[in-house]
Amino acid sequence: MKLYEIPRNSIINAETTSESGKVLGKQILFHKIDGMYSYCTVVGNEKEVCHLGASQELKKEANGTYSLT
Secondary structure: OEHHHOOOOOEEEEEEEOOOOOEEEEEEEEEEEEOOEEEEEEOOEEEEEEOOEOOOEEEEOOOOOEEEO
């Protein structure tokens, strides 16, 4: 499944790090597709923004979240 196929406000299991290597979070919240990329924020650290490619492959987990493939 592609990122552009999942519903808005879905949780994606993905560890995010800052440029210095500090772990910012283990999940991101998908907000919307913005051109070829997405607008997402880090769960628990909503000031941190990240961008996944709109065609990123994801796998739906049993708990309703998604994981990168």
